[in-house]
Amino acid sequence: MLFWLIYNDFMLILGIETSCDETAAAVVEVKKGRFLSRANTVLSQINIHKKYGGVVPEIAARKHVKNIIPVIDQTLKRARVSPKNIDRIAVTTGPGLMTSLLVGSQTAKTLAFAWNKKIVPVNHLKAHLYANFLHNKKVIFPVVALIVSGGHTELILMRNATSFKKIGQTIDDAAGEAFDKVAQLIGLSYPGGPALAKLALGGDATAFAFPRPMLDADNFDFSFSGLKTAVRYAVEKSPRLTSPLKKNLAASFQQASVDVLVAKTVRAATVYKAKMLMLAGGVAANVLLRDTVTREAKKIKRPLLIPDFIFCTDNAAMIAVAGYFEKPVDWDKIIVDPNLEI
Ligand SMILES: Nc1ncnc2c1ncn2[C@@H]1O[C@H](COP(=O)(O)OP(=O)(O)OP(=O)(O)O)[C@@H](O)[C@H]1O
Ligand SMILES: [Mg+2]
DSSP: OHHHHHHTOEEEEEEEEOSSSEEEEEEEEEETTEEEEEEEEEEEOHHHHGGGTSOOHHHHHHHHHHHHHHHHHHHHHHHTOOGGGOOEEEEEEESSOHHHHHHHHHHHHHHHHHHTOEEEEEEHHHHHHHGGGGGOOOOOSSEEEEEEOSSOEEEEEESSTTOOEEEEEBSSSOHHHHHHHHHHHTTOOSSOHHHHHHHHTTSOTTSSOOOOTTTTSSSSOBOOHHHHHHHHHHHHHOSSOOHHHHHHHHHHHHHHHHHHHHHHHHHHHHHTTOSEEEEESGGGGOHHHHHHHHHHHHHTTOOEEOOOGGGTSSOSHHHHHHHHHSOOBOGGGOOOOTTOOO
């Protein structure tokens, strides 16, 4: 019986993600508890929203409506999987933009009904953490995980693969949001995080002594709005935003953000006696953050998981992995919640 169970542990999961401005689908194969992304399609709308300086919800939803079926169709073809072989459909039900979430969830419900499949509602934030399961490295619990994305900055304690306890969060802006707003202040276009990181490469991270908000606070919360305001004052004080000045502002801001993120994560790992650290979310693609947390995790002798670059920002492979751990429901039980918490 045990032999049968082990060798029948095979599943193909179709993941669907439309919480913000990426229309994404993926097929993930689960075999003996290991996860393999067979196809992962992300159709970004960045170029459309760029001119507005941020995501316009109505436009995002309309683009999802136009693109979701071709994206799913192309993903199944690239994975060489026919709908009849899909075991379950996993879909993001929150948090995110209401109208964007509705497109993915209605599509998933329709497919589940038409194809007679099980459907699994997925919390987008938990899914960011599950991106780390695509490495197929052993996850050792308890884990202290830092989610750093466009909308969230949270420290999570995971005692097992389905236990999530929030131990800290930002009290104002998310780290990604701060990166994007500071990038805008120094004249970079939306979403500025990656561009700011690139600019920072040529700058002096000690040029501006920006604050490290809440670094010494006796909790695991974060704050980024004061740091962002400090950059704004520095910009306003400067008569001209020269190229070297922009580089120094970018490098100093990035260093201040990374210092706080890493210090608090490492401290939480020690306090909660974590056996492993994890990083997740779009800002986890930041090279300074990746390098710094790697170095500090080594110092406290804890293994660390960071998703591959493509699985840091929004994608549907992470949604499919999360779909393995969540309970399937009937298609009519799928309800979206824009404010869903971890
Ligand atoms: N190299 C980088 N350095 C800094 N920030 C980055 C980098 N790459 C991406 N980001 C930031 O990551 C964010 C996008 O991440 P993600 O897609 O996880 O966010 P989101 O899905 O919009 O938010 P959430 O997951 O909280 O709903 C943006 O703020 C972007 O600027
Ligand atoms: Mg996200």
